[in-house]
Amino acid sequence: MADPRRVEFGDFLRSRREKLTPKSVGLPAGSRRRTAGLRREEVAQLAGIGVDWYIRLEQGRTVSPSVTTVDALARALRLSKTEHAHLKALARDGDRRAFTREIVPPSIRRMIESLNQPAYITGRRWDVLAWNDAAEEVFAFGQLPERDRNTLLLVMTDKQRRKLYGAGWTDIAKGMVAMFRATHDVWAGDPAFAELLARLRQGSPEFVKWWEAHDVRGTISGRKTMSHPTLGVLNFEHTSFQANDDPALKLVIYTPV
Structure with a gap:
């Protein structure tokens, strides 16, 4: 049976290859192409590895x-710093313990x-594990069953949460999908992550579309405007921190602006 993490490694290579053009990497366009992006042999050439070896990786x-090979692939595919780090994480033989x-x-x-100010703690799978009164007033986590307290699941499948963010949704x-992709792929095949992924696929057509693009990004701070049904328009600056006690725990704080 194929290693799920290796499958995600190959799919990520393919998705990045299909986003490039010969011109963008300094290659001649050549004859008419039947598919988007670079050919596999062109990536292998740019990375300085064998075509058969590259095909095995992508499969x-x-x-x-x-x-060295991972770094060469990152250069060939013009990966960003975040994408390069993601490729390296997928190439490692990591911890196989269940989540x-x-x-x-x-x-x-x-x-x-x-x-x-509103603050809450999430885990690796983005489950909301603890929150304060200010967060409860805005997000009402306590009114949800435990299995539904997941930030990505709520944003993607809950109609009321979608209204909360309005035009910025x-x-x-x-x-968020791109940030979660970077986490999920390292845990690919784990039953808990597979269960969450199935719920997201079933509950959101937008999620399916964005997920298949296989874009990844790191966690960043920013601003959010919310239209709350009882509190009115809320403007927040949000940021997150890892806990020293357990790096899997992430503290998210919303500061009014």
Whole structure:
């Protein structure tokens, strides 16, 4: 059975290859092309590796590319810093333990409860694990079943959350899908991630479209404007931090602006 992480590695290579043109990498256009992007042999040529070897990588075969090969592929495919880091993460033989829901230490719970601005803690799978009163007033996490307290699931499949972000929903949601892609691929094949992915696919046609593009991006701070049904228009600046107690835990804070 194919290693799910290797499958994602190959799919990511293919998605980046199809976004390039010969002109963008300094190659002649040549004869008419039946498919979008570069040919596999052109990527292999640019990376300085064998065509058969590249094909095996793109097919998700159980092969282990060296750091040098991964770096050469990143240069050939003109990957961004974030994309390069993602490719390296997928190439590593990582921890194969099954995902388990994280536990928030009492000290971190007390810290977010002391904050006046909305704040909450998420885990690797983006499950909301703890939040304060200000976050409850805005996001109403406590009114949801535990299995539904997931930031990506709520933004993509909950109609009320979609209304909350108004005209800005598309940019916010698309960006979140790309950020989650970077996390998911490292956990590809894990039952907990597979279950969440199935719910997202079933509940959102936009998610399916953006997911297949296989774009990745890092976590960034920014601003969000929300149209809350009882609080009115809210403008926030949001940022996130990793916890030293457990790097899987992420603190998200919304500061009114």
